[in-house]
Amino acid sequence: MNASPHRSGLLRDYDSGKFYCELLGSPANPQPVVEIIERQLSTISEEELRNRAAAAENDMFDHGVTFTVYSDKSAIDRVFPFDLIPRVLTANEWNVIEAGIIQRVAALNLFLADIYGPKHVLRDGIIPASLVFGNPNFRREMEGVKVANGVYVAICGTDIVRDQSGRFLVLEDNARTPSGVSYVIENRRMMLRAWPELFEGIPVRSVDNYGAMLRQALAELSPTSAADPHIVLLSPGTYNSAYFEHVFLAREMGVPLVEGRDLTVTDSKVYLRTIAGLRRVDTIYRRIDDDFLDPRVFRKDSILGVPGLMEAYVAGNVQLANAVGTGVADDKAVYAYMPRLIRYYLQQDAILPNVDTHLCAEAEGLAYTLANIENLVVKPVGASGGYGVMIGSRASKAEIEDTRAQIVADPGNFISQPVVGLSVCPTLCTDGIEPRHVDLRPFAITGRQTWVLPGGLTRVALRKNSLVVNSSQGGGSKDTWVLFPEAAE
Amino acid sequence: MLLARHAEAAFWMARYVERAENLARLLDVQQVFARDSRDPVSWRSILVLNSDESRFFENQTSADRAAVTQFYVLDQENPTSIISAIRNARENARALRPLISTEMWTQLNIFHRRLHALSPDDLSDARLSRTCTMVKEGCQAHTGITEGTFFRDESWYFYSIGRWLERADQTTRLLDIKYHQLLPRGADVGSAFDIGQWNSVLRSAAGYYAYRRVHSRAMSPATIAGFLLHNRAFPRSVALCLNDMDRTLHDLRSRYRLRGGVAALERIDELQAELNGRTVEQILGAGLHEFLDMFQKGLGLVTADIAREFFHHEEVVAQMASQSQ
Numbered sequence: 055m056n057a058s059p060h061r062s063g064l065l066r067d068y069d070s071g072k073f074y075c076e077l078l079g080s081p082a083n084p085q086p087v088v089e090i091i092e093r094q095l096s097t098i099s100e101e102e103l104r105n106r107a108a109a110a111e112n113d114m115f116d117h118g119v120t121f122t123v124y125s126d127k128s129a130i131d132r133v134f135p136f137d138l139i140p141r142v143l144t145a146n147e148w149n150v151i152e153a154g155i156i157q158r159v160a161a162l163n164l165f166l167a168d169i170y171g172p173k174h175v176l177r178d179g180i181i182p183a184s185l186v187f188g189n190p191n192f193r194r195e196m197e198g199v200k201v202a203n204g205v206y207v208a209i210c211g212t213d214i215v216r217d218q219s220g221r222f223l224v225l226e227d228n229a230r231t232p233s234g235v236s237y238v239i240e241n242r243r244m245m246l247r248a249w250p251e252l253f254e255g256i257p258v259r260s261v262d263n264y265g266a267m268l269r270q271a272l273a274e275l276s277p278t279s280a281a282d283p284h285i286v287l288l289s290p291g292t293y294n295s296a297y298f299e300h301v302f303l304a305r306e307m308g309v310p311l312v313e314g315r316d317l318t319v320t321d322s323k324v325y326l327r328t329i330a331g332l333r334r335v336d337t338i339y340r341r342i343d344d345d346f347l348d349p350r351v352f353r354k355d356s357i358l359g360v361p362g363l364m365e366a367y368v369a370g371n372v373q374l375a376n377a378v379g380t381g382v383a384d385d386k387a388v389y390a391y392m393p394r395l396i397r398y399y400l401q402q403d404a405i406l407p408n409v410d411t412h413l414c415a416e417a418e419g420l421a422y423t424l425a426n427i428e429n430l431v432v433k434p435v436g437a438s439g440g441y442g443v444m445i446g447s448r449a450s451k452a453e454i455e456d457t458r459a460q461i462v463a464d465p466g467n468f469i470s471q472p473v474v475g476l477s478v479c480p481t482l483c484t485d486g487i488e489p490r491h492v493d494l495r496p497f498a499i500t501g502r503q504t505w506v507l508p509g510g511l512t513r514v515a516l517r518k519n520s521l522v523v524n525s526s527q528g529g530g531s532k533d534t535w536v537l538f539p540e541a542a543e
Numbered sequence: 544m545l546l547a548r549h550a551e552a553a554f555w556m557a558r559y560v561e562r563a564e565n566l567a568r569l570l571d572v573q574q575v576f577a578r579d580s581r582d583p584v585s586w587r588s589i590l591v592l593n594s595d596e597s598r599f600f601e602n603q604t605s606a607d608r609a610a611v612t613q614f615y616v617l618d619q620e621n622p623t624s625i626i627s628a629i630r631n632a633r634e635n636a637r638a639l640r641p642l643i644s645t646e647m648w649t650q651l652n653i654f655h656r657r658l659h660a661l662s663p664d665d666l667s668d669a670r671l672s673r674t675c676t677m678v679k680e681g682c683q684a685h686t687g688i689t690e691g692t693f694f695r696d697e698s699w700y701f702y703s704i705g706r707w708l709e710r711a712d713q714t715t716r717l718l719d720i721k722y723h724q725l726l727p728r729g730a731d732v733g734s735a736f737d738i739g740q741w742n743s744v745l746r747s748a749a750g751y752y753a754y755r756r757v758h759s760r761a762m763s764p765a766t767i768a769g770f771l772l773h774n775r776a777f778p779r780s781v782a783l784c785l786n787d788m789d790r791t792l793h794d795l796r797s798r799y800r801l802r803g804g805v806a807a808l809e810r811i812d813e814l815q816a817e818l819n820g821r822t823v824e825q826i827l828g829a830g831l832h833e834f835l836d837m838f839q840k841g842l843g844l845v846t847a848d849i850a851r852e853f854f855h856h857e858e859v860v861a862q863m864a865s866q867s868q
Contacts, residue, residue: 115652115656116652116653117645117649291638292637297637304641305641310546310641311640311641312546313548316546316547328545328546328547329544329545329546329550329697329701329799329803329853330544333544
């Protein structure tokens with residue numbers, strides 16, 4: 055559909071087939087700036103591109119831009135595979151995404167403040183109470199706790215896909231401890247080193263001030279009136295696969311990177327263990343899940359958390375970002391209600407629609423799912439990272455029957471969605487430049503107001519025809535270019 | 544104010560790199576010894592020196608060059624090998640990444656990978672010296688990059704103290720190797736052959752020409768040992784390391800108004816008194832090995848003091864966990 059005879063250089067044989075191409079868009083509506091990119095892409099040979107890709111990968115190892123896979127005896131550093139051909143979003147496309155995310159984050163925060171407070175949404179029958187109270191991520195400890203500015207979700211990563219018609223759809227909200235933003239910034243820095251001439255004449259928006267914006271938002275949420283609140287980033291430690299990102303963000307913000315064992319709670323106040331004794335902490339950007347935060351309240355066996363942290367939090371002596379208990383809002387079942395929640399809280403239609411979602415917990419959804427399972431994607435409600443997802447059209451008969459049995463046994467644990475023909479992007483593959491499916495995770499920060507980093511993590515399914523972009527399932531990433539509005543627009 | 548855990552990581556990062564450099568120096572000089580030596584068991588002395596004999600002979604029958612160098616350079620299971628030291632330095636650097644420069648981290652990464660790429664061939668008679676040089680230069684690059692890029696806050700002080708402490712310890716070990724190798728053969732002591740071996744001790748500490756400037760005519764075991772112990776200008780002498788450790792710890796306490804460190808300072812003062820209160824002849828007369836052994840124990844106690852006073856030691860915990868969306 056997108057292959058056209060006049061194309062030369064790298065994209066000569068590229069054909070996105072029936073899918074929407076992120077770089078070339080629709081032939082009916084060509085973007086002038088995209089033509090520049092295409093032209094600049096055509097000045098480089100595939101061999102040269104491969105050399106630069108190899109150099110970039112080496113660069114990542116040298117800089118330790120890696121995630122670490124630990125086994126019994128060895129620590130293996132892996133890089134998140136990076137593809138040098140960027141994914142481009144025009145100013146108009148970005149406007150839609152940005153507005154949609156701001157709207158969504160607002161609704162998520164209002165929803166959380168409501169269910170941990172007055173619970174109007176349940177009384178008004180907008181969402182079944184069982185979905186909220188029966189959710190393991192609903193934290194009773196949070197009921198009545200005052201959260202600064204009503205910001206439960208200070209950092210949000212929204213997973214967005216694009217269907218064959220080019221429409222953006224929200225696939226998932228990540229409102230607990232979303233990761234990946236360091237790759238957005240590192241990918242750009244690497245891209246500028248590896249292929250600086252590709253940027254020539256193209257007005258790409260910077261992604262460099264994420265750290266400063268995050269620090270500012272955390273300061274705005276601080277419980278003290280101190281001009282310079284003591285902020286720390288709480289990490290599970292060097293053995294966590296996202297440790298690189300924790301280091302990166304601590305450095306970008308200029309705040310200490312701490313582990314649970316570096317903090318202690320006395321008198322419902324949180325202190326940092328330093329070489330000079332204890333120092334008070336005001337705000338914690340925590341990258342530890344709720345379950346591990348405080349062994350006195352949540353998992354007793356956690357050695358990553360801080361005993362007494364919840365007590366200090368409930369007393370209002372320390373602020374946590376994100377708040378405890380946000381996981382109830384980014385759940386796959388609650389997701390299905392997001393358009394209705396947006397209408398309920400904001401009196402607006404969702405700017406970014408959901409992918410149609412059938413809840414097996416509801417009789418209608420269950421019947422539909424079982425009847426059409428071959429054409430649906432079935433997902434377990436609790437899991438993340440692409441685990442347990444069954445794509446009907448790709449699954450064997452046995453796999454389908456197995457999933458069907460699981461659904462019947464525990465319908466509340468499953469949702470189903472139609473297969474979205476995810477958009478593609480030209481990607482350097484073994485046999486040349488080929489289309490590969492991508493998604494997009496922009497990051498939004500909320501202090502007094504919500505700001506969306508102009509860019510995002512574009513994950514790419516490197517395996518041919520694969521729709522699963524997760525790094526744990528063979529995914530890589532690309533630099534994401536959000537363009538400034540063109541003068542003509 | 545610096546996290547206690549980060550102070551500890553900085554201290555140990557420096558120590559591990561210093562340790563790797565000194566081990567490379569030791570192996571390099573050992574090769575010269577072994578080549579000249581009529582003593583076939585001389586590689587064993589390094590094992591004795593590091594108290595590694597029993598662990599080594601668990602898996603080995605003979606302490607020859609191939610086995611000992613494999614054990615000390617490439618053996619990842621051996622905690623006292625060069626590759627283990629650099630792995631540990633890198634793990635500490637990983638914990639310190641929010642504080643150290645990107646260049647420090649990058650260099651340790653590349654260095655660590657280069658060590659991983661070594662094979663037994665790189666330890667052959669012909670190549671061992673070159674491999675030791677590569678290790679030394681990797682460590683020196685680390686030291687230089689650190690000097691030029693590491694932000695000089697509290698963590699830098701702990702880094703520096705760790706480096707001086709390890710270097711003092713390693714110089715005593717380098718000196719001790721002489722004792723272990725030659726003491727049993729009284730006839731050789733003071734002979735021309737003996738001096739040649741002392742020469743190589745000096746060279747392995749990069750001290751040969753410095754020594755020549757100070758003692759242009761005489762070359763005796765006593766003056767060489769005295770140089771390595773007492774010289775105030777030689778960067779690897781025990782006296783200089785102690786002095787810099789003492790000064791750095793003083794500066795750290797006064798600049799950041801820290802109350803900790805008193806016990807460590809007192810212990811360092813005692814060690815300085817032990818060292819400076821005796822001539823090298825007195826030390827040799829009473830037994831060099833006994834003196835060095837006492838010194839190594841003293842440095843171990845300084846480490847314990849620092850850990851107690853600044854790192855607020857607790858059980859170090861680590862839990863493998865992957866929690867992210």
